[in-house]
Amino acid sequence: MDRILVTGGAGYIGSHTCKALARAGFEPVTFDNLSTGFERLVKWGSLVKGDVCNEADIRVALREFRPVAVIHFAGRIAVGESVVAPWLHYAPNVGGTINLLNVMREYGVSKLVFSSSAAVYGLPKISPVNETSALLPLSPYGRSKLFAEQMIADFMHSSGLRAICLRYFNAAGADADGECGELHDPETHLIPLALDTLIDQRKKLSVNGDDYDTPDGTCVRDYIHVTDLANAHVAALRRLLVGATLPSALNVGTGNGFSVREILNAIALETGREVPHVIGSRRDGDPAHLVADSTEIKRQLEWAPKHSELNRIVNTAWQWHQRERTHGAMRSNA
Ligand code: UFG
DSSP states (O other): OOEEEEETTTSHHHHHHHHHHHHTTOEEEEEEOOSSSOGGGOOSSOEEEOOTTOHHHHHHHHHHHOOSEEEEOOSOOOHHHHHHOHHHHHIIIIIHHHHHHHHHHHTTOOEEEEEEEGGGGOSOSSSSBOTTSOOOOOSHHHHHHHHHHHHHHHHHHHHOOEEEEEEEOEEEOOOTTSSOOOOOSSOOOHHHHHHHHHHOTTOOEEEEOSOSSSTTSSOEEOEEEHHHHHHHHHHHHHHHHTTOOOOSEEEESOSOOEEHHHHHHHHHHHHSSOOOEEEEOOOTTOOSEEOBOOHHHHHHHOOOOSSOOHHHHHHHHHHHHHHHHHTTOTTOOO
């Protein structure tokens, strides 16, 4: 069975990808320092506790497990945090990626799927946004993803690395079997924050502005079910393993946009409860409309979203969220 090293495999998208890999007949090996990941999400293969900021840790994993490819998720993700503490992002997202590339080269591991982000586009002039749009990230987080993409491109050019960068739009939802789901601490994303107000009566969601140039004034995003996202990684990996020529980067989104209000309405419909909310001010760097042009990924990977209907995203997220909160496990890493 082909082994795949999954850095950040104990995180939200990483754990769903490990499940998708196992289902597809691969053996995932999670490499994670558990700083934001959770050991209990590592269910589909071994865990190597290690840090991408430490080349020696990566060496141990490659030497012991001899993977045929790497899927690289490890890094920080909170955009706001990256603005106030950029060092927290550049060290793992840029430094960690160069360490990984160096050690992969040392051990002759030449296939890589990289977790990039729509944040590399910044405030695109046109939405849906395609892969040729200008790359003008607004935050240190977005810049760290762009630098990593550029380093990967340099390694592809110079040392035979074969890689693809997947630029995610808004990952959402949870595994339909309830085996993994979103667990961020602190949480910053819309859907889990909105669901949390239904459980904790003291909380109210703050809608970040309702005066945007969108049909209802709130920001429009492309929400993709995390299972579809995980399957996109497996599809990209398969293509790399058979030696297919792929573009350097692909958007992973559905091509459909939903406003914040539409999300709150979908939650009300699915749970039977209104989300208590107030209208707050705009959040810095939020584009009004950010939707993927997903033509290329469908063509290149023969992949299409199958789980991303809004009610399914909300329903799976709600099931996961309620269970996590009832079991009081949200803050535990056990
Ligand atoms: N929002 C609120 N209130 C909240 C949280 C979010 O109104 O409490 C709004 C945001 O302003 C935004 C929408 O809900 O308009 C979605 O926000 P998220 O924080 O869930 O997601 P983002 O679109 O900000 O972020 C996503 C990814 C990032 C990536 C970014 C690229 O999670 O990793 O897209 O723009 F960098």
